[in-house]
Amino acid sequence: MAQTHTEPQVAYQEKVRPSVGAWVLVAIGAGSTALMVLPVWTLGAFVLPVITFALLGWWMRSLTVTIIVTAQRLYVGEAHIDRAFISGALALDTEAARTASGTGLDARAFLVTRPWVKTSVRIDIDDVNDPTPYWLVSSRHPRELAAALQP
Secondary structure, three states: OOOOOOOOEEEEEEEEOOHHHHHHHHHHHHHHHHHHHHOOOOOOHHHHHHHHHHHHHHHHHOOOOEEEEOOOEEEEOOEEEHHHEEEEEEEOOOOHHHHHHOOOOOOEEEEEOOOOOOEEEEEEEEEOOOOOEEEEEEEHHHHHHHHOOOO
16 A cells, blocks of 8 residues: 655655565575476476465565655554654664564564564654554664654
């Protein structure tokens, strides 16, 4: 689904797409289907990998997340929040992101993480009507995203 917003000034924008390594795994997985069906269906050894790659490729594309920061809002995929409720943003390196999404995770946090992106941003939320303490968002450019969210 396309991300739409009417705010003219975009301070930051990023598309978090699957990595090249993830696409290589999709290709290997699709290719391995040929080996499974070759003994029983020779034509299927050519057809099935193409169909499998197309389906896995469609699924992988659906995992792409668009992050947009404007003067008024933060959009992460389909989710959005007014910037007035963002009290801070912290760029997390690989080790800090691993801890934040593992042993340091608050179960009430809103997560938009992708396993092929090792860095993330913790976005603190200050809204008395929302029990979510923070968003944890995968980003390949966490410093730039955190800077764009500063008041």
